[in-house]
Amino acid sequence: MPLRLALYQPDIPQNTGTILRLCACMGVPADIIEPAGFPVSDRAFRRAGMDYLDQVAIERHVSWTQFDAWRRGRGCRLVLATTKGATPYTDFAFAPGDAILLGRESAGVPDAVHEAADARVVIPMRPDLRSLNIAVSAAMILGEALRQTGGFPPKAPEGPN
Numbered sequence: 001m002p003l004r005l006a007l008y009q010p011d012i013p014q015n016t017g018t019i020l021r022l023c024a025c026m027g028v029p030a031d032i033i034e035p036a037g038f039p040v041s042d043r044a045f046r047r048a049g050m051d052y053l054d055q056v057a058i059e060r061h062v063s064w065t066q067f068d069a070w071r072r073g074r075g076c077r078l079v080l081a082t083t084k085g086a087t088p089y090t091d092f093a094f095a096p097g098d099a100i101l102l103g104r105e106s107a108g109v110p111d112a113v114h115e116a117a118d119a120r121v122v123i124p125m126r127p128d129l130r131s132l133n134i135a136v137s138a139a140m141i142l143g144e145a146l147r148q149t150g151g152f153p154p155k156a157p158e159g160p161n
Helices: 013-026 042-055 064-073 111-116 134-149
Strands: 004-008 030-033 058-061 078-081 099-102 119-122
Touching: 004 013, 004 064, 013 030, 013 042, 013 134, 030 064, 058 064, 064 111, 078 111, 078 134, 099 134
Parallel strands: 004 030, 004 099, 030 058, 078 099, 078 119
Antiparallel strands: none
16 A cells, blocks of 8 residues: 555645645655645646646545545554654654645644544754745655655656767
């Protein structure tokens, strides 16, 4: 089972488009947990996601409750990326099938989502700064998870220069 990247009620379509492009390039399915802060449609993502959106498997979930039941039914461990986490993401042991969850840009996730997470990871950074852009965070954590699980797509054969 592949890793997954899940977005909890995303606020900014450009960030979501960028993350979906990341998922397309890495061959990672994406989950969008609604409601979002914008209409969840291809048009809202087109600018940042460009033509990559046709290359990503996107699963939409109408609510947190529906997503949580869906991922539990599939046996997906929920790994929450949070500034309140205690374990640096580079020290965490990711596994195939993990669902990496990123919160809303404006508010993160509510306590009930924190409590439902099987693990909470953090990106270590300077204490006088709040957080990174969500798409940057997604790329850092997903890259480490793919490295650990051997999940990067195979390198394309080199063609003539």
